[in-house]
Amino acid sequence: PRPDVDALPPGTHLLFAQSGRIDHVPLEGYDMKKKDAKAVLHLPEKVIIGVAYDCVDKMVYWTEITSPSISRASIQGGEPTAVIRSDLESPEGIAIDHLGRTMFWTDSLKDRIEVASLDGTQRRVIIDSDLVNPRAIITDPPHGNLYWADWNREAPKIETSYMDGSNRRVLIKDNLGLPNGLTYDSPSSLLCWADAGTHKVECMNPSRGDRSEVMEGIRYPFGVTSYGKNIYYTDWQRDSVVAVDRYSGKESDEMQPQKRTKLYGITTAYSQCPSGQNYCSVN
Amino acid sequence: DPTRGTSDDCQPCPCPTGVTCAVVPKSKEVVCTNCPVGTTGKRCELCDDGYFGDPLGQNGPVRACHICKCSDNIDPNAVGNCNRETGECLKCIYNTAGFFCDRCQEGFYGNALAPNVADKCKACSCSPLGTVGKQSSCSQVTGQCQCLPNVAERNCSACQPGFFNLQSGNGCERCDCNPIGSNN
Secondary structure (H helix, E strand, O other), rough: OOOOOOOOOOOOOOEEEOOOOOEEEEEEOOOEEEEHHHHHHHEOOOOOOEEEEEEOOOOOOEEEOOOOOOEEEEEOOOOOOEEOOOOOOOEEEEEEEEOEEEEEEEEOOEEEEEEOOOOOOEEEEOOOOOOOOOOEEEEHHHEEEEEEEEEEOOOOOOEEEOOOOOOOOEOOOOOOOOEEEEEOOOOOEEEEEOOOOOOOEEEEEOOOOOOEEEEEEOEEEEEEEEEEEEEEEEEEEOOEEEEEHHHHHHHEEEOOOOOOOOOEEEEOOOOOOOOOOOOHHHH | HHHHOOOOOOOOOOOOOOEEEOOOOOOOEEEEOOOOEEEEEOOOOOEOOEEEEEOOOOOOOOOEEEOOOOOOOOOOOOOOOOOHHHHHHHOOOOEEEEEOOEEOOOOEEOOOOOOHHHOOOEEEOOOOOOEEHOOOOOOOOOOOEEEOOEEEOOOOOOEEEOOEEEEHHHOOOOOOOOOOOOOO
């Protein structure tokens, strides 16, 4: 396929960053329609790390580290616009609360987590202590929860807080290596992570605290996202997107883009927003 | 654009040998699609994350893209470890700093290039009572803190023999013991 800049057709897609571009692959059921994979955005001079999707306005958001910034564009073919340009050093993970109309991101040099409205206004630091290498961040909008991972080699951890940074707690600190990717699946209430140190995908119900292994022996995961029965992760050694059936714990598919280079963040672009509301959307 | 039917519709890709290209439909811009390992950009003119150089020599001589050279003092799991053009290291670890992570950070001393992490850069930990201006930095090589008068030790934590009162914060005073009545 020609990697042209193109609008995203209807349906649910995976969006993933490959250095200077954001690609999409349509999902048919849970299968990747690999032949229809294309670039949504070509930004060859950028290094894109995190991607997030706003299902309300159908916009993709991303973090970029060469001239550290956060930008967005309509997936129906809009111009990229920077929404945050100042006071960033190494923005990596990004997550959206589509109900509260806010975005959250981690910065691994400033060692903090910030929030802002989707247009970049009303920016505020919500966590600025006890962070070493924060990367993945994910929201659970209906419950107003935030989850993030810190791959600090001395003491890796996965933490949670409310969306204003209050009620911060460490969820997991044992048997972690390099938890690079996080995803939260609302229907099953499962928080899952992909770990490039333990080479495992694991999940946990954050309120019950029970932890289970989905798959072991994976190579070098970076980003991870979930959709229905599948977990999809990007891999730095395979330069590909790998699909794992979370119930059988087996790899079900792989997609390797034509250009062989590192893949970074990945997210699911739902055709329709999951329903729900939270206190930020009400107040 | 071969659909127009003129002789110069198809032109060679403006890319390094063997690299394919495509036309972006909206902007009609030509983009190289599979640049060699370590390179990226519309014309393969940039280095990928984790590499540095100037592969087409846009700002001087041609420098192929090389993996970041940061004295083994970066973490391979990090992103943006060096500036993609100059190679300046941006994410030094083990308390190192400098263009190549080749020296110790302010407030640390030792050999940033030592093979063992434990031998790399240690905190100066200068004693505030014995150090000039309560400085926290020390000689990057020896670790010697800048001591007040008559104060000894690498970290300025003790008086020289024959001196006392480190607590004063102004250096140590001579004991002035009478040599006849003292045993040292």
